[in-house]
Amino acid sequence: MSRRAWIAGSAVVTMLCSLLIVGGRALPAQAANDDPPRKIVTGWMPYWNTKGGMATIMANADLFPEVMPFWFSVKSQTNVLDQYDPANAAPMADQVKALQAAGIKVVPSLTDGTGKLAMQKILGDATKRAQLVKTLADLAVKNGFDGLDLDWEGFAFTDGTASWAVTSPLWTTFVKELAIKLHAQGDILSVTTPDVRDPASGKKGYWVYNWPEIGPVIDRLRIMTYDYSVANPGPIGPLSWVDQVTKYAATLMAPSKIWVGVPTYGRDWVIAVDGRCPDGVDLKAPKGATAGTKAVVNSRDAAALAASYQATPVWTESYGEYSFNYTKVYAPADGAAEKTCVVTRTVWYQDARSVAARAALVAKYKIGGVAFWSLGIEDPLTWPSVRLYAKTIAPDVVLGSIDAPSTPVDFATPVTLTATFKVSDSRPVAGAPISFQIMRNSDTDWREIATATTSVTGVAQIKLVASQYVQVRAVAAGTWERLTGTSPAKNIAVQRLIGSLGVNAPRLGSKVVVKAQLLPAQGVDVVLEEWIDGTWVAVSSGASGNDGAILLTATVRQAGFHTYRVSARSDSYFETVLSQAISTIVR
Structure with a gap:
């Protein structure tokens, strides 16, 4: 500073x-x-x-x-x-x-x-x-x-x-x-x-x-x-x-x-009139004022006015203003002395x-x-x-950044948000109150979720429990010395949780039954996939119950080992999530 x-x-x-x-x-x-x-x-x-x-x-x-x-x-x-x-x-x-x-x-x-x-x-x-x-x-x-x-x-x-x-x-x-x-x-x-x-x-x-x-x-x-x-x-x-x-x-x-x-602007007062002014001479400025009242002088013209009358403006330190006096003689065209006057004016500007x-x-x-x-x-x-x-006295420009997970995180899992603020010459912004803010897909504006104070290195941290897709940012409040600093927004992708699968041991020609639990427990489209010839193939689909329960079935047409997994597809709130694979034997 x-x-x-x-x-x-x-x-x-x-x-x-x-x-x-x-x-x-x-x-x-x-x-x-x-x-x-x-x-x-x-x-x-x-x-x-x-x-x-x-x-x-x-x-x-x-x-x-x-x-x-x-x-x-x-x-x-x-x-x-x-x-x-x-x-x-x-x-x-x-x-x-x-x-x-x-x-x-x-x-x-x-x-x-x-x-x-x-x-x-x-x-x-x-x-x-x-x-x-x-x-x-x-x-x-x-x-x-x-x-x-x-x-x-x-x-x-x-x-x-x-x-x-x-x-x-x-x-x-x-x-x-x-x-x-x-x-x-x-x-x-x-x-x-x-x-x-x-x-x-x-x-x-x-x-x-x-x-x-x-x-x-x-x-x-x-x-x-x-x-x-x-x-x-x-x-x-x-x-x-x-x-x-x-x-x-x-x-x-x-x-x-x-x-x-x-x-x-400044003001230009008539302070004395000596003699009798010619007929038609108007000393009244602005129009309608009488001698002794003020006229208005634009600041841009005041120095030129002084110069035109060879007057020297005087600076008064305690007032922080200039002033000068000038005189103007008004004489009639016929030269009649009895109709000549000298007007003294004083200007402050x-x-x-x-x-x-x-x-x-x-x-x-x-x-x-x-x-x-x-x-x-x-x-x-x-x-x-x-x-x-x-x-x-220009305020420092504040540059902010925020670190957040770059890969999808599990539902309801705490994540660390780290905000860093520096001024433009890389000095850390220490002791600054930081507002951590989020915006969900359903939001129309940013809202604050937590506050923190930057350390001597300009860093502030909080924990966030992610419950759905969200954007995050951090804002350092402006002060006299510095501007408000706002970090670029970061996206945090969240994926649902699929609990351990349960699967039966069906006989050839019957149905394999796969069970699981999904969180959060809302009706979600789910797919049962089977590992066939080196790739995952969808063999059945359905939806989780309102309690999050998943029950998917598929007809088994070949004996031997069969490996399955369940996926919950992405939507505007969550990323696609894949369960762990589970195998069963068909006789």
Whole structure:
């Protein structure tokens, strides 16, 4: 594990030192290995930027385990608005298939479009809540999604804090019920929320989302660790704040469920207007805002904006963000001085260096990764730097094998199964919990029959009593350090048992009678064979009784010694089995 020994306590520093800082820009050093990177990136793909989002995702598919297309809005317990189709020519199904073909799970986001306190009323009515659970689960099945992401921000930003005491338990009940439904159909439940604070800090954050209660039942928590500064100029998501929120979340649920939000945008505030601006000059950005409010700057464009005004972005270490000021003079075409103004603006934004600093939290707290809002507008240098880092924390590939008898074994006879697990460089996987699993012909999936722990040599053994044909395999559970390892399946063929034969001593022209006992004792086709002229020849057939008793007869037409055996033919559960031979004399 030497390539990971440096992670604890120094991941941020090491990552940043591996980048070349040129003109305030972070350029990745050459990756030192060809290991596949840990899949530590996900994000939201807005319906209004499908082309850009898909291009980003497909170009970096090796980093994405899943993605959250921003496609739907819940309008009532029975109505979910499709926002994708009106905005895009390509069918939604084509995007889903393309992502899944690239090995990326599709977990679309659903916003709360019901209006102030409307969702609280739905969740408070057991009948409507059940309808909503069904509506959402059916949406996932109908479209072949891999799960759903609830991005219900109305509780936090529309309903008002006075509603939270009522909303929180209703929300919790709903999440638990939806989790049961989605998990039953094999789907993921993801929840996106603003930050919830550790009560010990004296701050509660958006506690309405009840992380302590929903954490154990959800599969993903996406934390909106951005928009820290909105009304007033400041960092978009200061690193120290992101760290604190992540640390607290990791105490409430499996850290691997947690994904830290990363903004791929900055904000551009008007901080001063000197003079009278010309008629028609619009300082309001975005449209409709007033001077002093923020505009949005894409991360990919922020450095170019600074350069266009000869501004130098300044890195603030504790925030993990850049900022700069710039001024712009607006003058009328007629040169009238009384209609000239100077506008001063301040910009805060995150770039590739910022993302690298937040990605370092993945190793620090062993969380799932980072989630970009939104995909397709990020700093292009983000991808090589994140990929470099993801390679350094890539989990080991685990190779497994299982030894089992290669020839048929007798019914109800214990056999030894030996599983061996190593990582790709042949180091043994020691102390790993191993699940031994079987699949019979009548099974539709693998099922666990026993567990064991690997020795220092990476070996685990169990005894299996084989009762019919079966496939066996062993699975080493994945951890932070290594991927799940599954051995190739081995077939174990089982044959029935035929007890010692009994035979009479018939006279010429009468019948020879051969008796035996078959296990397991179910009606089975059996054949009586005689050794004639150097080969076995079938002379009679029948079936075992329900108690396993075999009684076969054949007419004897020649005096002398006669040798017989009984065979039980193969079927979907057992191999062909042959009894020992027995001889008799005919006079």
